[in-house]
Amino acid sequence: MSNSDKYRREIMKDLAQGDVESLDDVQNDPSREYQNFDDFAQRTTTDERRQLFSHSLNSDRIPTNQMEPELQKAISQIKPNERDDVARAFFKHLKERGLDDRNLERQLGLSTHTPGKMTADDVSKLASFAYHNHPDIFREVLAEQPGILKFLSNPIVGAIIGLAAAKWFGNRKH
Secondary structure (H helix, E strand, C coil), X not given: CCHHHHHHHHHHHHHHHCCCCCCCCCCCCHHHCCCCHHHXXXXXXXXXXXXXXXXXXXXXXXXXHHHHHHHHHHHHHCCHHHHHHHHHHHHHHHHHCCCCHHHHHHHHCCCCCCHHHCCHHHHHHHHHHHHHHCHHHHHHHHHHCHHHHHHCCCHHHHHXXXXXXXXXXXXXXX
């Protein structure tokens, strides 16, 4: 097992149990213990994930030189239909801000503005654009489409997500 897999497993364990070292009032609730990331993504609601990521995932905390390669790697590993869903979600939210998909295609150098025909590189460019220019949209899409997070392996990214999760679980009343 690679170090990033071990680290990711530890983060999931922390997500499941809360950070009991710093959150003494957290009660272990067996119904909130997650077996893996997919279990976490399926059993948490979009609102719970939105709250979890609200202050953690932004360019102030994770530098560009660390996030962009992670996004490229993660997006290349998700299933094509999930990648299409991620692209659609980014375009939907960006359109609500008045950003036209055809203009984004030209501006970002995308091969197409049609989500079903976009490459992993295209979706990575779109995600990076949102991360830097519209971090709230970036977080919203991750809350709606959490599959990307499963493939983020950078320990800093994992630590920030784990920290946010520990805080979130600590604020929950069991």
